[in-house]
Amino acid sequence: MSAVSARKALPFNDSRHLQAHQFLVDEAYLLDAQQYQTWLDTMTDDIRYVMPVRVTTARGAGFDTSPGMAHFDEDKYSLSLRVARMGTEHVWAEDPPSRLRHFITNVRTFECDDGTHLFVESAELLFRSRGDVNESTLVSCGREDLLRWCNDRWKLARRNIITDESVLRMQNLAVFL
Amino acid sequence: MIPAHIYNDKELFALEKERLFSRAWTFVAHESEIPQEGDYVVRRVLDDSFIITRDSAGDVRAMFNMCLHRGMQVCRAEMGNASNFRCPYHGWTYRNDGRLTGLPFHRDAYGGDEGFAKNQTLLPAPKLSSYNGLLFISMDPGAEPLQDFLGDFKFYLDFYTKQSTGGLELRGPQRWRIKANWKIGAENFAGDMYHTPHTHASIVEIGLFREPKAQKRKDGATYWAHRGGGTTYKLPPGGFDERMRYVGYPDDMIGRIKKLWTPRQQQIVGEDGFMISAATCFPNLSFVHNWPKVHDRNGRNDGVLPFISIRLWQPISEHETEVCSWFAVDSAAPPQYKQDSYKAYLMCFGSTGMFEQDDVENWVSLTTTAGGSMARRLLLNSRMGLLLDDRPVVEALSAESFHGPGRAQVGYNENNQRELLKLWADYLQMPRPALTAAAPATGTAVTE
Numbered sequence: 008m009s010a011v012s013a014r015k016a017l018p019f020n021d022s023r024h025l026q027a028h029q030f031l032v033d034e035a036y037l038l039d040a041q042q043y044q045t046w047l048d049t050m051t052d053d054i055r056y057v058m059p060v061r062v063t064t065a066r067g068a069g070f071d072t073s074p075g076m077a078h079f080d081e082d083k084y085s086l087s088l089r090v091a092r093m094g095t096e097h098v099w100a101e102d103p104p105s106r107l108r109h110f111i112t113n114v115r116t117f118e119c120d121d122g123t124h125l126f127v128e129s130a131e132l133l134f135r136s137r138g139d140v141n142e143s144t145l146v147s148c149g150r151e152d153l154l155r156w157c158n159d160r161w162k163l164a165r166r167n168i169i170t171d172e173s174v175l176r177m178q179n180l181a182v183f184l
Numbered sequence: 185m186i187p188a189h190i191y192n193d194k195e196l197f198a199l200e201k202e203r204l205f206s207r208a209w210t211f212v213a214h215e216s217e218i219p220q221e222g223d224y225v226v227r228r229v230l231d232d233s234f235i236i237t238r239d240s241a242g243d244v245r246a247m248f249n250m251c252l253h254r255g256m257q258v259c260r261a262e263m264g265n266a267s268n269f270r271c272p273y274h275g276w277t278y279r280n281d282g283r284l285t286g287l288p289f290h291r292d293a294y295g296g297d298e299g300f301a302k303n304q305t306l307l308p309a310p311k312l313s314s315y316n317g318l319l320f321i322s323m324d325p326g327a328e329p330l331q332d333f334l335g336d337f338k339f340y341l342d343f344y345t346k347q348s349t350g351g352l353e354l355r356g357p358q359r360w361r362i363k364a365n366w367k368i369g370a371e372n373f374a375g376d377m378y379h380t381p382h383t384h385a386s387i388v389e390i391g392l393f394r395e396p397k398a399q400k401r402k403d404g405a406t407y408w409a410h411r412g413g414g415t416t417y418k419l420p421p422g423g424f425d426e427r428m429r430y431v432g433y434p435d436d437m438i439g440r441i442k443k444l445w446t447p448r449q450q451q452i453v454g455e456d457g458f459m460i461s462a463a464t465c466f467p468n469l470s471f472v473h474n475w476p477k478v479h480d481r482n483g484r485n486d487g488v489l490p491f492i493s494i495r496l497w498q499p500i501s502e503h504e505t506e507v508c509s510w511f512a513v514d515s516a517a518p519p520q521y522k523q524d525s526y527k528a529y530l531m532c533f534g535s536t537g538m539f540e541q542d543d544v545e546n547w548v549s550l551t552t553t554a555g556g557s558m559a560r561r562l563l564l565n566s567r568m569g570l571l572l573d574d575r576p577v578v579e580a581l582s583a584e585s586f587h588g589p590g591r592a593q594v595g596y597n598e599n600n601q602r603e604l605l606k607l608w609a610d611y612l613q614m615p616r617p618a619l620t621a622a623a624p625a626t627g628t629a630v631t632e
Contacts (some may be wrong), residue, residue: 058536060358065261073263073524074513078354078535084480085531088390093537100541140552141363165593173262174358174506178548179541 017116017125024116027127032163035109038183041101043090046183047083051140051155051164056081058148058168059183079168098105100181106136107182124156125161131184135177148173148184185564186605192363192555196612197502204467204611205230207324209333211469211496212236215244215352216515222265222280230499234309235259236319239281241265243462246309246321247282258306269306282306290331310620317352318494324617326543328414334465336589338546342449343460344492348440348516354494355510355526364547365554366468366497366505372543373462375406375493375600377415378568383542392531392538393476394488405581406600409534409590411607413600414463416452424454431459431475432489437517451587458625459588464600465535466607467516468497474539478528489521490526495498498530503551509534569597 017024037046052058057063057080060073081089090100113130128151136143153165169184190196210228213236224237226249235258249257256273259266268285270277279284279546283306287294294300311322315338318331326332334341344404345352372379386395403418419427428438434496442450452458463469463575492513498506511529515524532539553559569577578595586592593599 026602048357060356063260063262064264065266068261068264073356073358077530078358079526080530085478088392088515088531089538091390092386095389097382097389098542099383100545141548173359174533175358177360178362178364178544179360180536184287 012120014118014120018126021116023118023125024114026161027116027125028114030045030154030163031111031127031129031152034163038109039107041093041104041107043093043183047087047090049163050083050086051157051162052083054081054083054086054164056086056163056166056168058170058180061170061173063173074136078170078175086169098181100179103138105182109184110134114119119153123156124164125153127154133182133184135182144177146175146177146180146184149184186566188554188559188562188564190554190557191368192372192503192551196498199612200499201230203618204613205323205499207322207327207359207614207617208467208611209313209320209322209330210312210437211318211465211494212246212321212465213319214352214354214494214510214512215314215319216351218244218261220265222267223263224266224280226259226261227264227500229309229323232323233257235269235306236264237280239279241281243281244312244319245281246312246319247278247305247311248307250307251276252284252304252306257307271576278306278518282308288451292367299394306433316341318345325620326617328420332387333411335464337409337412339449339589340407340409340412340463340466341415342445342462342464343452344494344512346444347437348444350515352492352512353515354510354512356510356534357496357509358510359506360535360550361500361504361506362544363504364551365545367545367605369495369497369505369507369543369551370464370468370470371465371601371604372547373472374413374464374604375408375415375598377401377404377406378596378598379543383546384539386542387476387532387538388546390538391477393474402595403462405456405586405592405594406597406602407586407588407590407592408600409588412463412465413590413603415461415600417461418594419453419457421457421522421627424450427453427457427459428576428580432487434518434521437514437521440514440516448587455579456586466604467611468499470495472533474528474532476532478524478530478531489524491525491529491532491557493529493533495533503555507535509540566598566602568592569595 040096058078060076062073064071092127110132115128131148131150133146149169151167154161155164210229213225217225218238221238224235226235234246235249236246238244249259251258251271254273256271258269260269267280268277275288279285283303286303309321311327313320321556326468340574404416407413415546425438460473462472472493475488477488479567494510494512498508500506513525522620578593581592
């Protein structure tokens with residue numbers, strides 16, 4: 008991811024791993040609670056937030072994402088518009104709001120050679136329930152994050168979301184992963 | 185008046201399968217998705233899986249994805265490049281043009297060609313044809329030619345698909361399932377200008393799109409021409425170039441477009457002052473062309489630019505649809521334009537699109553409600569644009585004020601939705617087409 012290269016895996020008792028893990032858990036809380044403005048502040052101004060479209064390809068094809076196509080391919084401006092929309096009175100996709108639970112697990116942290124970044128892998132399961140008639144839906148994905156130390160805290164600088172479905176079973180992604 | 189249950193009715197869905205999707209031309213892919221020899225994508229027409237390939241001779245083919253032997257799918261990837269497809273079950277092998285080339289123990293097991301002639305192919309799609317690179321399949325071997333099926337709607341298809349001699353290139357599709365009947369999206373894209381100011385109010389509020397204000401949308405025209413129709417926005421004063429620039433086309437693209445669009449096509453923009461927006465080609469193929477603001481760069485705060493999306497409302501059941509949504513861009517467009525246009529698409533439409541999110545919410549709710557018994561007692565009023573005695577609220581535009589074929593009119597109306605459902609009803613009244621043409625395609629083809 009970017010010019011920063013990951014070096015070695017950190018043991019689970021390394022304080023940087025604990026900080027990265029806490030960052031992800033705290034972030035999951037913000038996403039569950041739909042506190043999107045606060046969530047936006049956890050990202051750097053040069054954030055790249057990408058969720059490629061996965062495709063079913065033959066073993067050995069050498070690719071498993073749709074060339075040039077993503078679900079999310081965001082920068083800070085486009086994310087800020089999405090967040091601003093959530094604050095309007097006309098966001099029908101989330102009014103009434105979904106009940107969301109972001110489960111985060113399998114967190115692994117890698118130190119980077121520049122000393123100011125951490126590379127963090129995690130698995131995520133999003134449970135989304137809307138209304139009282141529709142079936143609840145799930146999105147399962149892996150995430151590859153780059154955290155950057157900014158003055159006094161970690162911020163998210165890159166996120167690559169690897170969804171496990173080629174055909175999403177969720178009616179829209181008016182949610183974040 | 186429309187019986188509300190048509191949006192969630194098992195028997196009607198069975199009829200749609202038997203009489204509509206068995207006959208009408210349906211979109212499966214664009215030629216730009218399989219640019220190289222050996223490239224393939226696997227697409228469905230309802231329950232039937234087809235391998236769409238560019239074979240080693242460069243010809244585009246659509247082959248039923250079922251081994252001639254025991255019926256296994258010979259290709260289980262959704263895209264790739266292959267010279268051959270080998271069935272995982274018993275190892276029968278087919279060239280990428282469908283010819284059976286490998287049959288293990290042909291002599292021992294079948295006695296060679298005397299037992300099973302090897303000069304057979306995967307079953308070809310009953311009909312395959314293309315327009316501006318858009319590939320369509322008809323399941324009816326006796327289908328009218330695609331050109332005739334599309335008819336005058338081709339005039340409008342060109343706006344989306346013919347902006348340079350190289351034509352479109354597609355990315356995607358994003359694919360996701362929604363618990364909504366397939367007709368709702370098709371109707372919405374065909375003509376629902378009326379929903380824009382309300383459903384998509386948030387898009388204007390956040391400054392993503394400056395057009396959907398109620399007054400502006402009302403000034404647009406809808407048109408219907410043979411097998412399709414769509415919506416437009418009224419453009420501010422100016423000539424063709426000025427108005428194309430207004431929605432964000434760079435000059436080099438405008439130059440290429442002017443060489444390809446007919447005088448009448450250019451008059452729609454340059455004289456009549458309408459810019460195409462959403463459209464639907466019967467039965468389940470839709471297009472959208474909008475021009476949002478995608479950056480907040482210094483000095484470019486008002487910059488908007490257009491994007492094109494092509495989408496298929498792939499029916500899964502009477503209450504479920506798989507949306508296949510492609511980003512499309514002219515292949516000759518500058519790289520930065522392509523990148524910005526892609527961004528515009530993602531922000532507005534598709535699985536994460538801020539327009540689309542709110543649409544789907546409505547359509548799922550509508551479909552759920554249409555499945556109950558009360559929906560069978562309700563006729564939905566679909567008469568917008570008509571007085572009680574069937575006279576139009578607003579007269580159709582004259583040939584001088586709208587240079588495209590078909591019927592066009594300014595303002596909110598549901599003409600196009602009615603036209604679409606009229607075609608739908610016509611198809612449901614036709615008998616099921618014959619499964620095969622006079623001679624079966626291979627020795628194993630089913631006969632009536």
